[in-house]
Amino acid sequence: MGSLLRTEAQERAALIDVTGYDLALDLDQGEETFGSDVTIGFTCREPGASTFLDVDAESVTSITLNGEPVDPASVQDRRVNLAGLATDNTVRVVAQMRYRQDGEGLHRAVDPEDGKHYVYGMAFLDAGPSIFACFDQPDLKAPYDVRVRAPQDWVVAGNGAVERTGPGQWTLATTPPLATYFVTVCAGPYAVETDEHDGIPLGIYVRASLGDRLREQRDDIFEVTKQSFDYYHQLFGIRYPWGKYDQFFVPEFNAGAMENPGCVTLRDTYVFRGAHTRTQLFTRANTIAHEMAHMWFGDLVTMQWWDDLWLNESFAEYMAHRTTAEATRYDEAWVDFGITRKTWGYGVDRSPSTHPIAGAPAPDAESALTNFDGISYAKGASALRQLAAYVGDEAFLSGVRKHLSDHRFGNATMTDFLGAVEDASGRSLVDWTQGWLRSSGVDDIRLDVEQRDGTITRAELVVTPPQDDPVTRSHVLDLAAVEGGVATGTVRLHAASARTEVPELVGTPRAALLLPNSSDLTWATTVLDEQSLAAVQDALVAAPDPLIRLSIWSALLGGADTGRIDPRRVVQIFGVCWPHETVSSLSDVLGGLVRAFYPYRLVPQHDSAAALATIRDAGRRKLELVDGASPAALAAARLVAATTSDAELLARWAADEGRPTAASGDKDFGWAVVRRSASMGHLDGAQIDRVASADSSMSGHLSELRARAALPTESAKAWAWNQLYGESKLSNYEGLAVAEGFFDGYGENDATELLRGYADRFFAELPEVPQRYGDMAAEKFVIAAFPHRVIEPAVADAARTAIASPDNTAGVRRSLTDALDRLDRALLAHQRFGATASTPVATEG
Structure with a gap:
């Protein structure tokens, strides 16, 4: 039996209502399996009818329906049929469930730093039945009573407020009605920080080895949490409905976070173990606010x-x-x-x-x-x-x-x-x-102007929908005339047709830059005329408004992405302007985007070394402009570390010598340096061993895997391939780490032929990936492991064949489609702009 069909869910919802779950979980049975004992009350509108229960167990001990036994062997394809229903029914399922390592179900992780075990529940999307038998669909909501048995040195929490009733015994308060995919239990020797706000008990939990870091960062996390509560209470006019509010920062989490009512789970990389930037702090704050919004929209409704x-x-x-x-x-x-x-x-x-x-x-x-x-x-x-x-x-x-x-x-x-x-x-x-909502694709927007003697005589905003879905879409947006970086005039438009007159511009001097969507309010690709495009570099340096700078960068990135703008031009503008960018998010994210998608991808091979050097030099110049102890210096140093080919600099930084103050002593920065050195062939496995011996943390372990996989040698690639697809049993995070390192550095060393040989093998192994890493992790894995540095038509052809193969899951095919699109865009850029080398290769010195 495949995934739950919508028609099946509709039929089941029309037949039954669930009145409550009583769930007992025994997490003190060892490291492989746990006990699950659930009793479910439900009513049936048609006595005598049948329905089914979702069960994904390692083994089923017993099933009873209204006191009568149901053969456990009747569980097939994650379902058991329940026949001869009464008006009021009780079904009980006692089973052994298996802990998972793919970030779904009841995930059990081991912290290599201290050997401690941690458990958390991720019931989304259809993983609930691997924790407890249930009617697993979002519209059969019911209250839950949960009891947990766990090792005595563990703490336990879940959706309801928790009470410790005895050694290793925990009882959770009855919840309001929940969808099955929101049910969670978190258990382990977590470190905890508590607080209270507006009558709401607050808790933050993290692995014990990160406890000191949590104590340092607790005030910032609680501050954002409290500010978000106050804002939502005022905005929605409905008080938070779930009692207490716990935030568990858990290991090996697939998503950014999950909005379980009363017990949000977040990836534990949000508790920073070392140096971090304002962008990282913002991302954490934004994630906290995102999950809290779900408490109303998604959880309550x-x-x-x-x-x-x-x-x-x-x-x-x-x-x-x-x-x-x-x-x-x-x-x-x-x-x-x-x-x-x-x-x-x-x-x-x-x-x-x-x-x-x-x-x-x-x-x-x-x-x-x-x-x-x-x-x-x-x-x-x-x-x-x-x-x-x-x-x-x-x-x-x-x-x-x-x-x-x-x-x-x-x-x-x-x-x-x-x-x-x-x-x-x-x-x-x-x-x-x-x-x-019911159409797809991105509209192009541009300003069509006529001018005489430098004065605009006609101005229209032109909206062009995508060819594949040419629907009329209204846009509310701002349009700015920018001179010397300053918006000398801004017009708010409601463009409800293909062409919208802009009379406010008529009779005004033609500004150097005419910028549609200048506040980034709408969703569209901004197409700049050549006069405006020529002015963007000066505007990016001079514009005081970060939304103006954002809108310019969006136009540049979109132009390169659609084949309108030479990607080498974008890199050149980046090299001049990026060192002067002061908004951390714009600076940090832009640096990562240009570094990741331009050299050896959008930029043709013969110009990529120069492009990489331009990016590196931008990082160096920023280091000269900012305080070496500032987060901006950390971001610039990270960019240099990811792009330099200077073996001596990398060796010094790896030894924590001569680093900017912001990166001094930071182990994660050290690992970034080691990974770059590994991909360039500047060090070997023994040297990675020495670094790893000084960092036994989970983060260090994953960084070690990335660095080993990045080594440009035949033996290293063979080892990494065996880790991914051989007998090794990697967790979702471990598999992703190896995948991220495998094709690293392609084009910057002599490993070209070696890596090309693995491209076909990648596509052949795809059907096994979901079984190894789970459906959610598999989609991330495919994007990370795709041979994205091999910009060749043969790789695109192999991807198309894999997308058409029924042997691959829908999620894998979707990830392949997105990765192929990136490859196709690179091939298009090479075709349009790659005929000759246009810039000299910069040198380091």
């Missing part, structure tokens, strides 16, 4: 079926950036959204795998996961931002409050939400919905 999963994530994405911008010290939140989240989303929306924000078919639960991407998050949040601008912010918020109030502790659909906004605003959203 839950989607009816997985095809509305986008609305949960779009709403939380939008609210998180709004909250951090307005309620915390991170007033640059919308700048970060533009360069980080929207850049990700644009890449997806320009690719063959694009899909409408809403209305994408989800005939089964698994297919919904394939659309869990930059469209669901970044484009959906942009659409909601547009909706607020379209109907007015107060009408938008009134609709949100009505939606939350009307469907409290229940389920709802997109139609319910939009209906509430229509009622509040008095405006029809039929056309808006069709344009924004």
